[in-house]
Structures are given as structure tokens and as C-alpha cells.
Amino acid sequence: MRKCSLDSMNSVFAEIAKAATLYIPADRTDGAAVYTKWEEGVVWSNALNTVRSPKDFFFPQMENLMEFKTQGKNIEIIDTRSETEDFVVFGVRACDVKSFEILDRVFLSEPVDSYYAARRAHGVIISLACTRPSETCFCGTFGINPAEPAGDISVWKTETEVFFRSNTEKGAALMQKLEALTEECTEEAVDAQKEKISAVMKKLPLADLTTEGFGGGKTKELFDNPAWDELSQTCLGCGTCTFVCPTCQCYDIKDFNTGKGVIRYRCWDSCMYSEFTRMAHGNNRNSQKERFRQRFMHKLVYYPENNDGLFSCVGCGRCLAKCPISMNIVKVMKKIGGNNK
Numbered sequence: 326m327r328k329c330s331l332d333s334m335n336s337v338f339a340e341i342a343k344a345a346t347l348y349i350p351a352d353r354t355d356g357a358a359v360y361t362k363w364e365e366g367v368v369w370s371n372a373l374n375t376v377r378s379p380k381d382f383f384f385p386q387m388e389n390l391m392e393f394k395t396q397g398k399n400i401e402i403i404d405t406r407s408e409t410e411d412f413v414v415f416g417v418r419a420c421d422v423k424s425f426e427i428l429d430r431v432f433l434s435e436p437v438d439s440y441y442a443a444r445r446a447h448g449v450i451i452s453l454a455c456t457r458p459s460e461t462c463f464c465g466t467f468g469i470n471p472a473e474p475a476g477d478i479s480v481w482k483t484e485t486e487v488f489f490r491s492n493t494e495k496g497a498a499l500m501q502k503l504e505a506l507t508e509e510c511t512e513e514a515v516d517a518q519k520e521k522i523s524a525v526m527k528k529l530p531l532a533d534l535t536t537e538g539f540g541g542g543k544t545k546e547l548f549d550n551p552a553w554d555e556l557s558q559t560c561l562g563c564g565t566c567t568f569v570c571p572t573c574q575c576y577d578i579k580d581f582n583t584g585k586g587v588i589r590y591r592c593w594d595s596c597m598y599s600e601f602t603r604m605a606h607g608n609n610r611n612s613q614k615e616r617f618r619q620r621f622m623h624k625l626v627y628y629p630e631n632n633d634g635l636f637s638c639v640g641c642g643r644c645l646a647k648c649p650i651s652m653n654i655v656k657v658m659k660k661i662g663g664n665n666k
């Protein structure tokens with residue numbers, strides 16, 4: 326474990342930025358925190374979390390996959406990928422770090438998504454323990470401890486100091502570059518901080534929310550639950566919940582004719598959209614109820630069924646804050662699941 330003063334963090338950022346492109350949470354003019362490329366003058370945000378999750382760094386909203394050029398009957402296929410450069414994402418909260426495990430199981434399973442894999446190989450994640458979890462946080466429901474964030478390097482911040490612990494080879498290599506700017510300290514240095522965070526977590530409004538009643542093997546029972554009608558009634562199908570979610574990973578692939586060739590690109594899609602996975606015969610889910618049910622069944626039943634019980638929600642609370650009709654996964658869990666009230 327190493328530490329430095331909070332005042333010297335600018336020098337730490339500058340040192341990291343010498344080795345790789347560095348992104349940190351910084352406030353936009355409207356006050357919302359967004360990941361921003363660090364350069365002199367960019368100030369580390371005090372916000373609890375960023376509006377959009379750091380999944381963008383590994384699974385961007387839009388990316389070109391390849392290009393086709395035709396000449397007569399010949400088709401030339403061009404790999405449009407440029408070499409992924411090393412980058413560091415600083416200040417990732419424990420919930421968002423966990424989301425990478427969920428995304429990895431999708432994109433790194435055979436057949437491996439080489440676009441995602443390249444970014445994972447080149448990215449270093451520096452996490453940040455939460456000092457002020459919000460009323461919409463429920464990471465604890467999924468066994469995540471905001472006082473012990475994972476990542477390549479874990480960071481704790483107090484009023485005056487910042488503490489670093491490397492957890493992986495990548496993290497240790499980066500910490501070596503920061504040796505002159507940091508000094509050694511014991512692990513106990515952050516014990517008080519961890520206890521404070523745990524005490525706040527116990528008092529959060531969603532502290533008692535459990536996954537009881539969900540998980541693999543519940544498909545028949547939950548799929549047919551009559552509560553889906555009422556829960557989905559006012560859903561606008563806007564897709565906001567899926568786009569702010571760090572674990573949602575649906576995408577569409579399309580071809581765009583530039584006039585000089587065809588670019589094949591992929592972009593985020595949403596299971597909340599009526600066009601989603603439309604096939605030649607039409608759509609498998611014709612009502613908003615079916616689409617709404619799919620999103621929550623996937624996170625709470627299908628994903629854990631296929632992934633050793635791992636749920637595909639990390640309790641980040643973004644969908645609670647952003648849904649225009651205040652519908653969200655917590656309301657679904659309370660209405661449909663076990664003992665949740």
C-alpha cells in the first residue's frame with residue numbers, strides 16, 4: 326500500500342498520463358461528472374459517479390468493424406482497426422469494476438470478441454472506494470463492497486490523502502512509475518475509512534434489498550407472473566435504462582454505403598426497442614410488456630442461470646436516477662421477488 330497527499334494528485338495524474346492516455350471523472354459545465362481525458366487543468370470530480378459508465382472504454386457506443394470495397398466482381402475486405410493504445414481509467418467505483426466481470430463473460434467467451442479483448446488488454450482500471458454512497462445505491466444486494474473496490478489498482482481517498490493498492494501485474498507496473506510521488510504505508514491506514522463506508526451502507530434505504538426469489542431455475546415462475554402487466558404499463562421504451570447501464574451489452578450491426586465502399590459498424594441497441602432483434606418473420610416480442618420483461622428476466626434469471634449464479638446488475642443506481650417514468654429494477658425486484666418489500 327502506498328499513499329500521497331490529495332494536493333499532489335495533479336502530479337500523479339501527470340505521471341500516469343506520460344505512460345498512457347488517462348481518463349478521470351471531471352465535472353461538465355452542467356455539473357454532471359463524465360470521464361474526461363486528463364490534461365493540465367482537468368479537475369478530478371467529487372461526484373459519486375459518472376453519468377455514463379466506464380463500459381464505453383471497452384464497448385463503445387459506436388465503432389467501425391470493417392470496410393468493403395468492390396471493383397467489378399472483386400470484394401476487398403479492409404480491417405479498419407487501428408492499434409489500441411494503452412489507456413488508464415481512473416476513479417472507477419466498485420459497482421462499475423464488477424460490471425467488467427459481467428461483460429467479460431459475454432465478450433471473452435468463445436468466439437472471443439477481438440475488438441473488446443484488445444481494449445481489455447490495453448486498459449488499466451484504477452478503482453475508487455465510495456465515501457458517500459447514495460440513496461439509489463444497492464451494490465451490496467449483489468455482494469459488492471464499495472469499501473473494497475477491485476481493479477488493477479484500488480484507491481481510497483480521505484480529506485487529505487489518497488491511498489493506492491495494486492492488485493494485478495498491470496497495476497504493480499503502473500504503481501512503480503508512481504514511486505517517487507508516493508510513500509509506503511500499511512494496509513491499516515484505510516481501515517477507518519472502510520468502517521465508515523460500511524456504516525453508511527447499512528443505513529441506505531435499499532440496504533435490505535435481496536436477490537431472494539431470483540436466479541437460475543426461476544424462468545417459468547417469474548415469466549408468467551401477472552405483475553409484469555402493471556410494471557411495464559407506463560414504460561416508454563426509450564432505452565435510457567439500457568444505455569446508462571454498465572452491464573447492458575446488446576448491439577446491432579449495420580452496413581453503411583459511403584458511395585466509395587461499405588462500412589460495417591456496430592452500435593448499442595436496446596431490448597426495450599420495438600425493432601430489437603427483428604427477424605425476417607417479424608418480431609419475437611411484439612408488446613412493450615414482453616420487451617420490458619426480457620430486460621429484467623435477463624438480468625435476474627437468464628444471465629445467472631448461464632453464469633454460475635452471477636446476476637447482471639451491479640446496483641449502480643443509474644437506471645433509478647435516469648428513467649423518465651421512475652421505473653427500475655428495484656421496483657421489479659420488490660414487486661416480484663421473495664421477501665423484498
Ligand code: SF4
Pocket residue numbers: 566569570571572573624637638639640641642643644645654
Ligand atoms: S440495471 Fe440499473 S442498477 Fe443495475 S447495473 Fe444496470 S443501471 Fe445499474
Ligand code: SF4
Pocket residue numbers: 559560561562563564565566567597647648649650651652653
Ligand atoms: S424502464 Fe424507463 S428508462 Fe427503461 S425504457 Fe422504460 S421508460 Fe425508458
